Amino acid sequence: MANINVYQYRVPGQPEINLRGLQPRYGTRPAIERIGHIPLLDTVLELDERLLNADGFTVPEYLTYRIHLKRSHGYAGRTAPDGPLADARLQVMAGDYDARLTMREFDPASGVTSCLRIVDANQRAGGDLWVRLDDEPELARFPDLAPTAALVINGRRLTDPDEVDMRR
Structure with a gap:
């Protein structure tokens, strides 16, 4: 792919960059x-x-964060x-994981919601866990976290498009 x-x-007349927490939003010039x-x-x-949506803006998953959960549960x-x-x-166990901001529909009546997809965090059956940001107040502005949060961010990188399942 290309x-x-x-x-x-930014919005004309406003100096602030369009940020979502500390994850900036990008788009094509047009x-x-x-x-x-x-x-x-x-x-x-x-x-x-492949990390752009149909409108030419980045999908939330374009960044992958390396996180460390300090404690289980x-x-x-x-x-x-x-x-x-x-x-x-399921509870997320302590450890080091990759994580991405994403959107997922948990209930058709409420529509899609913002969540943090923690890669390979399902200790029982393998696979990922999706943590709803509106269920966890300290994650509401991820990646801007309080020092008392149960996780720390140890880095971030551009996501390889092959890592992202855009259907979920």
Whole structure:
């Protein structure tokens, strides 16, 4: 797949960059201009086009964080909707994991919700756990975390598009 230049952006007349916690939002220059915002040309990032949505903006999963959970049972997450423990609520055990911000539909009546997908955190059956950000107040502004949070971020990187299952 092709690499595309993307940029952070701002609303005309406002100096702040469009941030989601500390995870900046990027878009292609035409996409940003189409919504009346200004691309910040000194923030250029070369990104695989598979990490962009149909509108030309980054999907939440474009960054992967390396996290360390200080203690077990700090957070509970949902398993995949299919598989041996379909949509079970399990505790995340202490350890080191990759994690990505994402969106997932837990209940059709409430629609999609923001969550943190913790890769390979399902100790019972393997696979990932999705922690709803609205269930965990200290994660609401992830990756901006309080020092008392049950996890710490040890780094971040651009996600390899092959790591992301865009169907979930």
